[in-house]
Amino acid sequence: MSTETTSKVNVTCTVNGQSCMLTAHPLARLLDVLREQLRLTGTKEGCGEGECGACSVLVDGVLVNSCLVPVLQVAGAEIKTIEGIADGVQLHAVQQAFIETGGAQCGICTPGMVLAAVNLLAQTPQPTEADIRNGLAGNLCRCTGYMKIFDAVVRACQRADIKS
Amino acid sequence: MSNQTDTQTKIVGKPVPRKEGRAKVTGAARYIDDLRMDGMLYGATVRSAVPRGRIREIKFGAGLPWDEFVVVTAADIPGENCVALILLDQPYLVAKFINHAEEPILLLAHADKHLLEKARRAVTFDVEPLSPIFTLEESLAKKEIIWGEDNIFKSYQVNKGNVDEVWAQADFIIEGEYRTGAQEQLYIEPNGVIAVANADAGVTVWGSMQCPYYVHKALLKLFALPEEKIRVIQTETGGGFGGKEEYPSMIAGHAALLSWKAGGRPVKIIYDRAEDMVATTKRHPSRTRHRTAVNKDGKLLGMEIEFVIDGGAYATLSSVVLSRGTIHAAGPYNCPNVRINAHAVATNVPPHGAFRGFGAPQSIFALERHLDKVAQVVGLSPAEFRRRNFIHEGETTATGQVIREPVDMEGLLARAFELTDYQAKRERFARANEGRSLKRGIGFASFMHGAGFTGSGEVYLQSIVGAEAGADGRVRLLAASTEIGQGTNTIFAQIAADALQIDFDLIEVAQPDTSNVPNSGPTVASRTTMIVGKLVESAALGLKQTLQNSGLLKANYTTDDWRAACRRHVEQFGLLKSFSQYKPPPGINWDEGKYQGDAYGAYAWAVYVAEVTVDMLTYEARVEDFVALQEVGKVVHPVLAAGQIEGGVAQAIGFTLYENVVWSEGRMLNNQMTNYIIPTSADIPPIRVYFEEQPYAYGPAGAKGIGELPMDGGAPAILNAIEHATGVAFNHVPLLPEALMQALNQTA
Ligand code: FES
Ligand code: FES
Numbered sequence: 001m002s003t004e005t006t007s008k009v010n011v012t013c014t015v016n017g018q019s020c021m022l023t024a025h026p027l028a029r030l031l032d033v034l035r036e037q038l039r040l041t042g043t044k045e046g047c048g049e050g051e052c053g054a055c056s057v058l059v060d061g062v063l064v065n066s067c068l069v070p071v072l073q074v075a076g077a078e079i080k081t082i083e084g085i086a087d088g089v090q091l092h093a094v095q096q097a098f099i100e101t102g103g104a105q106c107g108i109c110t111p112g113m114v115l116a117a118v119n120l121l122a123q124t125p126q127p128t129e130a131d132i133r134n135g136l137a138g139n140l141c142r143c144t145g146y147m148k149i150f151d152a153v154v155r156a157c158q159r160a161d162i163k164s
Numbered sequence: 165m166s167n168q169t170d171t172q173t174k175i176v177g178k179p180v181p182r183k184e185g186r187a188k189v190t191g192a193a194r195y196i197d198d199l200r201m202d203g204m205l206y207g208a209t210v211r212s213a214v215p216r217g218r219i220r221e222i223k224f225g226a227g228l229p230w231d232e233f234v235v236v237t238a239a240d241i242p243g244e245n246c247v248a249l250i251l252l253d254q255p256y257l258v259a260k261f262i263n264h265a266e267e268p269i270l271l272l273a274h275a276d277k278h279l280l281e282k283a284r285r286a287v288t289f290d291v292e293p294l295s296p297i298f299t300l301e302e303s304l305a306k307k308e309i310i311w312g313e314d315n316i317f318k319s320y321q322v323n324k325g326n327v328d329e330v331w332a333q334a335d336f337i338i339e340g341e342y343r344t345g346a347q348e349q350l351y352i353e354p355n356g357v358i359a360v361a362n363a364d365a366g367v368t369v370w371g372s373m374q375c376p377y378y379v380h381k382a383l384l385k386l387f388a389l390p391e392e393k394i395r396v397i398q399t400e401t402g403g404g405f406g407g408k409e410e411y412p413s414m415i416a417g418h419a420a421l422l423s424w425k426a427g428g429r430p431v432k433i434i435y436d437r438a439e440d441m442v443a444t445t446k447r448h449p450s451r452t453r454h455r456t457a458v459n460k461d462g463k464l465l466g467m468e469i470e471f472v473i474d475g476g477a478y479a480t481l482s483s484v485v486l487s488r489g490t491i492h493a494a495g496p497y498n499c500p501n502v503r504i505n506a507h508a509v510a511t512n513v514p515p516h517g518a519f520r521g522f523g524a525p526q527s528i529f530a531l532e533r534h535l536d537k538v539a540q541v542v543g544l545s546p547a548e549f550r551r552r553n554f555i556h557e558g559e560t561t562a563t564g565q566v567i568r569e570p571v572d573m574e575g576l577l578a579r580a581f582e583l584t585d586y587q588a589k590r591e592r593f594a595r596a597n598e599g600r601s602l603k604r605g606i607g608f609a610s611f612m613h614g615a616g617f618t619g620s621g622e623v624y625l626q627s628i629v630g631a632e633a634g635a636d637g638r639v640r641l642l643a644a645s646t647e648i649g650q651g652t653n654t655i656f657a658q659i660a661a662d663a664l665q666i667d668f669d670l671i672e673v674a675q676p677d678t679s680n681v682p683n684s685g686p687t688v689a690s691r692t693t694m695i696v697g698k699l700v701e702s703a704a705l706g707l708k709q710t711l712q713n714s715g716l717l718k719a720n721y722t723t724d725d726w727r728a729a730c731r732r733h734v735e736q737f738g739l740l741k742s743f744s745q746y747k748p749p750p751g752i753n754w755d756e757g758k759y760q761g762d763a764y765g766a767y768a769w770a771v772y773v774a775e776v777t778v779d780m781l782t783y784e785a786r787v788e789d790f791v792a793l794q795e796v797g798k799v800v801h802p803v804l805a806a807g808q809i810e811g812g813v814a815q816a817i818g819f820t821l822y823e824n825v826v827w828s829e830g831r832m833l834n835n836q837m838t839n840y841i842i843p844t845s846a847d848i849p850p851i852r853v854y855f856e857e858q859p860y861a862y863g864p865a866g867a868k869g870i871g872e873l874p875m876d877g878g879a880p881a882i883l884n885a886i887e888h889a890t891g892v893a894f895n896h897v898p899l900l901p902e903a904l905m906q907a908l909n910q911t912a
Contacts, residue, residue: 042191106649107188108402
């Protein structure tokens with residue numbers, strides 16, 4: 001159905017620790033609302049059909065593809081986007097590791113990849129190689145061949161200061 | 165000078181953090197779709213859907229407020245209706261004749277994206293259909309003439325010795341035919357631009373692209389404006405791999421035409437994934453035929469090669485892709501008699517274009533598969549056969565280029581085998597596979613890749629790089645070479661920092677903006693580090709020389725001395741600037757007419773080894789281990805360089821086993837990530853990368869180009885390994901489970 005004919009709804013949720021009121025068509029994609037209304041453009045669109053993971057965000061601690069989530073579904077939820085991963089100027093260990101190991105090349109998959117890695121380490125603080133491969137398999141990268149991304153995850157979990 | 169640099173810690177060779185790394189990991193980096201402007205409209209492209217025909221009428225469906233839309237057709241074009249590249253055959257918008265099913269005919273813009281999409285679907289065309297051709301066989305057979313006199317965009321012939329005389333003396337004559345399919349670049353950020361255009365201000369385009377000056381050149385013709393009225397700015401670019409070499413000229417022109425018609429309102433066009441996959445360029449499909457003469461000692465006597473690529477509906481870059489494929493077709497071997505006939509032909513599919521490797525992966529695939537067959541016929545192992553034929557310093561390539569660098573292919577082969585335990589595995593797998601449903605195999609490919617433009621290409625380009633130093637001592641590098649993920653910003657800064665012996669952090673790279681940076685040439689052909697990097701080095705040295713000549717800087721200095729000297733220079737004379745223009749290394753000669761001579765200034769040399777398993781129950785082939793060993797001159801940045809190789813190898817694995825473009829009536833049917841499959845983190849084997857460093861005298865700090873190399877060796881190495889595992893020779897990629905099933909069932 002077309003979204004422009006239905007009326008807009010208000011949705012309250014928390015984004016990166018701040019509560020916000022979003023006004024959008026109920027079927028509007030969370031991805032678009034984040035990018036256009038909140039100007040949180042770190043969340044990227046690579047495919048729009050749940051295949052690439054560039055649009056990954058955390059909703060109540062669960063990694064989701066925001067291109068598949070209607071905004072209505074996040075009422076009352078806590079959302080974390082790439083903009084909420086660093087602690088002020090202090091990068092998250094995963095971000096720091098991506099820089100050091102060369103896990104980001106063109107960078108377009110990186111926000112989603114960082115979120116997937118943060119999510120993986122939150123669930124499995126000491127992942128095996130298979131855990132890393134499977135944990136990131138929903139996020140496509142065309143630049144790196146994934147090796148340096150695996151290195152980044154390993155390096156991040158070796159850091160004592162890891163927190164999610 | 166070398167004394168100074170020895171005492172200074174060098175940055176070339178160190179894994180310094182990527183310049184724009186922080187912006188990328190925090191989501192702060194701004195790509196084209198992250199930008200918006202006041203009053204901005206969204207643009208959409210209405211495409212033919214018919215592969216060949218003549219337009220009779222454009223129809224606008226009922227029920228839409230058409231007067232709210234900006235509508236552009238070919239009749240609205242202020243200048244020439246062609247996307248200027250090498251030839252001028254491709255229109256921006258079809259005026260009359262349609263030559264492929266995704267050809268743009270009409271453009272629409274509106275502030276409401278949803279309404280825009282409705283409108284796009286409501287425009288239809290009444291077309292008188294003409295008979296299309298879709299394959300290179302149909303094109304060669306001239307089933308229909310769809311381009312020029314004979315469907316041929318370009319042909320080359322390379323001749324060395326006299327191949328006609330060798331067949332009679334040969335102990336063995338071995339023939340083979342090899343094919344490769346189309347491949348989508350699948351950068352994760354689709355093509356996109358924003359344009360502002362009107363008669364007063366001129367045309368400004370921001371966008372995701374590899375080559376701002378290509379877009380600039382195309383817009384000049386499209387709008388017939390003076391040079392300074394056209395401005396092209398590259399925004400952070402989410403991958404290119406060749407896919408954003410020529411296509412951005414098209415989408416930039418479309419957005420600019422809409423803005424022009426809308427009186428200068430900004431227009432943004434961002435392709436969604438489906439449109440990007442279906443309409444933009446892909447790797448040229450190819451067919452290669454080999455006929456090879458060998459004597460009983462396993463020495464190559466002659467090679468006759470026919471190499472044909474499908475260019476799609478318009479010429480675009482096909483002639484250049486053909487050229488690189490042709491020159492690489494005979495590989496790093498010393499063969500006295502070679503003839504290569506090569507053709508790029510037209511079909512009614514969207515134009516194929518640049519993709520990492522640029523024709524070389526196609527012809528190298530054929531050669532490295534074929535040589536395994538030749539070895540078998542002669543009764544030698546694939547390794548021994550190649551050892552007897554590798555090229556050495558002083559010997560000549562197919563184009564008659566005398567190799568003047570120390571090349572040690574035997575050494576590379578030996579090291580690659582050691583790293584993979586190749587010999588032992590080769591024997592062990594062959595024994596153990598008997599009766600098993602999971603069969604293992606190991607195979608390799610040996611190859612080279614020329615860096616920079618072919619032949620006199622670099623001389624014609626006359627690339628320029630600038631460097632400027634401000635009062636604070638900060639140095640800004642001015643080049644049109646783009647950062648598309650490969651690390652241009654970082655590598656240029658390293659080269660400049662070492663040339664000037666100052667802190668890496670003092671160097672910044674200007675955003676490529678044609679109103680601001682000189683034309684350092686396109687970001688293609690593995691030329692950015694080796695060719696443009698060298699210009700960066702000399703432009704930076706120019707700054708130092710000026711300061712030293714004017715007595716502001718002594719021979720030995722610290723970063724603080726540097727800052728002080730810059731400050732004094734700026735106070736006395738103003739901003740310090742230096743430019744450097746390309747000069748060919750001495751002794752490079754190329755005969756374009758005969759296709760003879762020094763095709764490239766330098767080559768990277770490589771041996772890649774793949775280990776596979778083939779599951780005889782599911783018909784799945786998997787790469788289990790991959791070693792990529794290459795000699796690339798000085799490695800400027802070990803992490804970025806390894807990242808280039810790993811990424812290229814992953815794309816090669818996709819090209820070989822996963823990525824299949826399904827065609828129907830000249831259209832890609834599987835234009836979604838759901839059904840066009842690229843490797844995920846679960847599919848990729850450990851990719852183990854090793855470098856040998858043999859500094860190249862004319863590269864910056866000794867570096868050669870590496871960007872395309874890793875695309876070349878994967879496909880033949882993997883298929884050689886699959887033949888080792890199964891005993892079946894597969895000679896086409898992509899090799900999907902269906903083809904494996906069919907062939908393995910036949911032989912079972
Ligand atoms: S954009 Fe959401 S998964 Fe690709
Ligand atoms: S870094 Fe470019 S897609 Fe991952």
